[in-house]
Amino acid sequence: MDAFFEYAFLQRAVGAGVCIAVACAVLGVFLLLRKDAMIGHGLSHIAFAGIALGLLIRQWPMAVSLAVAVVAALGIMKLKESAGFHGDTAIAVCSSLGMAVGVILASISGRFDASLLSYLFGDILAIEPAEVVLSALMALAVLVITAVFYHRFMFMTFDREAAQAAGVPVRRLDALMSVATAITVVLGMKIVGILLVAAFLVIPAAAGLQTAVRFKSAVGIAAVVASASVVVGLAAAYLLDWPASGTIVVVSFLIFGILFLFRRRA
Amino acid sequence: MVLPDAEAAELIRVEGLHFSRGGRPVLTDVSLSIIEGDFLAILGPNGSGKTTLLKIILGLLKPDQGWVRLFGRPPEDFVERELVGYIPQKATHFDPLFPASVREVVAMALRSGRRRISRPDEDTAVRIALETVDMIEFWNRRIGRLSGGQQQRVFIARAIARNPRILFLDEPTTGVDAENQDRFYDLLGRLNTSGRLTIVLVTHDTGIVNKHVNKVACLNQRLFFHGTHDQFCSSGALKEMIAGGHHLVLHRH
Numbered sequence: 150m151d152a153f154f155e156y157a158f159l160q161r162a163v164g165a166g167v168c169i170a171v172a173c174a175v176l177g178v179f180l181l182l183r184k185d186a187m188i189g190h191g192l193s194h195i196a197f198a199g200i201a202l203g204l205l206i207r208q209w210p211m212a213v214s215l216a217v218a219v220v221a222a223l224g225i226m227k228l229k230e231s232a233g234f235h236g237d238t239a240i241a242v243c244s245s246l247g248m249a250v251g252v253i254l255a256s257i258s259g260r261f262d263a264s265l266l267s268y269l270f271g272d273i274l275a276i277e278p279a280e281v282v283l284s285a286l287m288a289l290a291v292l293v294i295t296a297v298f299y300h301r302f303m304f305m306t307f308d309r310e311a312a313q314a315a316g317v318p319v320r321r322l323d324a325l326m327s328v329a330t331a332i333t334v335v336l337g338m339k340i341v342g343i344l345l346v347a348a349f350l351v352i353p354a355a356a357g358l359q360t361a362v363r364f365k366s367a368v369g370i371a372a373v374v375a376s377a378s379v380v381v382g383l384a385a386a387y388l389l390d391w392p393a394s395g396t397i398v399v400v401s402f403l404i405f406g407i408l409f410l411f412r413r414r415a
Numbered sequence: 416m417v418l419p420d421a422e423a424a425e426l427i428r429v430e431g432l433h434f435s436r437g438g439r440p441v442l443t444d445v446s447l448s449i450i451e452g453d454f455l456a457i458l459g460p461n462g463s464g465k466t467t468l469l470k471i472i473l474g475l476l477k478p479d480q481g482w483v484r485l486f487g488r489p490p491e492d493f494v495e496r497e498l499v500g501y502i503p504q505k506a507t508h509f510d511p512l513f514p515a516s517v518r519e520v521v522a523m524a525l526r527s528g529r530r531r532i533s534r535p536d537e538d539t540a541v542r543i544a545l546e547t548v549d550m551i552e553f554w555n556r557r558i559g560r561l562s563g564g565q566q567q568r569v570f571i572a573r574a575i576a577r578n579p580r581i582l583f584l585d586e587p588t589t590g591v592d593a594e595n596q597d598r599f600y601d602l603l604g605r606l607n608t609s610g611r612l613t614i615v616l617v618t619h620d621t622g623i624v625n626k627h628v629n630k631v632a633c634l635n636q637r638l639f640f641h642g643t644h645d646q647f648c649s650s651g652a653l654k655e656m657i658a659g660g661h662h663l664v665l666h667r668h
């Protein structure tokens with residue numbers, strides 16, 4: 150195992166991966182309770198259009214993707230609020246559009262190549278030192294936001310009207326949570342890729358929710374499951390020479406499965 | 416109309432409220448005054464606009480016409496939200512699997528205030544509130560595992576932990592069995608008299624017009640009656656509403 154940590158790229162991958170995974174997991178707990186499980190899926194497909202746009206205009210694809218995802222997240226929130234769409238309809242419509250636009254843009258830019266694939270399936274082992282620092286900082290920002298507004302988010306998730314009457318600015322906090330979700334999706338894309346990032350928002354959170362009696366433990370369990378998935382998943386991927394993204398998600402699912410056996414009764 | 420008593424403070428004032436939804440009037444020209452120390456029951460059949468009225472008072476909905484003052488301020492400028500507690504009609508309709516302990520449910524409101532609160536102060540406030548509603552032994556229980564009546568008492572604890580001056584409850588006893596309803600109303604009566612908490616309780620159940628209530632308002636799109644409990648019992652307000660073809664659940668105490 151000593152050899153394992155000799156590889157700088159692996160260390161970087163583990164560091165960035167754990168930060169991002171924990172941010173996804175913590176946010177995921179709130180999203181699942183808000184019946185917003187599909188938001189990660191939708192935003193990841195829209196982020197794909199952002200990546201393709203970045204490749205086309207030759208700007209840093211992650212940054213373009215982040216901007217596109219943030220705008221889309223706020224847009225979806227508005228659509229749900231005003232247009233009276235049923236449940237996940239707004240998300241489903243936007244995500245299909247994102248994928249379609251992404252394919253067209255990628256084709257125009259002539260970049261249907263390995264770099265695009267790396268965004269689809271994640272490429273944690275190719276993560277640059279600067280990206281590690283940036284991802285870790287942004288993940289940290291998301292964690293700070295959730296820590297600062299932890300009780301308000303919990304209150305408005307539990308009883309929106311009581312929270313609003315108690316002075317919780319529910320609309321502004323909706324927007325904040327949308328932005329935080331967009332950030333984590335784009336960050337998560339770097340580790341597990343567009344096609345699997347939604348799993349990161351859902352599986353650890355679901356593991357926490359099925360096990361915990363208290364809210365704090367649900368968040369804690371989700372964070373531990375997410376970190377463990379990254380560490381164990383990367384180790385397994387390295388040893389078995391499997392793709393990191395798929396291995397991480399499968400490991401998180403296995404942990405979820407084990408916790409399912411210890412789930413809360415009644 | 417009840418003339419405001421010169422001594423006691425007027426906490427809530429509503430004047431000439433009109434509200435419609437989808438072209439249909441829900442509230443027409445509703446005016447109301449709530450005085451410190453009141454235990455006001457707002458009675459009305461289903462669909463009579465009770466929930467809408469509470470939401471307008473609290474600033475969750477905007478009226479088409481008319482105005483509201485909460486502690487002298489319009490709802491949008493009223494930032495001292497710790498002064499009001501609100502238990503919405505659907506308070507017990509939360510996700511039954513929601514992982515939150517009774518303690519966390521009370522603390523979520525305490526920690527959502529304008530001022531930061533230290534952990535020891537939080538512990539004390541949570542404990543006192545849960546003791547007041549007689550739910551302290553359940554502090555570590557998941558909220559979804561309690562009965563409807565127990566959940567309502569926890570929500571009262573959540574509201575009173577912030578030391579409000581007025582508490583709004585919207586149909587709090589639906590799904591609470593008769594025996595526990597009495598216990599629940601006794602708790603509200605205690606909070607009103609010894610805790611000096613003004614209480615506004617909305618219900619379609621006239622059984623509430625019991626010994627604890629001291630003011631009654633009858634709402635059915637318009638306000639039909641607004642006065643003291645004694646005036647209510649001697650007035651024809653109840654008969655008038657029933658004669659209007661509206662179904663109020665009647666049981667005598």
Ligand SMILES: Nc1ncnc2c1ncn2[C@@H]1O[C@H](COP(=O)(O)OP(=O)(O)O)[C@@H](O)[C@H]1O
Pocket residue numbers: 436437441459460461462463464465466467468
């Ligand atoms: N969101 C809404 N959309 C359309 N109509 C509504 C809405 N909310 C309330 N109403 C209508 O307003 C009327 C009063 O509703 P409400 O205030 O909930 O009455 P109550 O609480 O007395 O049962 C009802 O006729 C209801 O149909």
Ligand SMILES: [Mg+2]
Pocket residue numbers: 465466467504585586
């Ligand atoms: Mg109602």
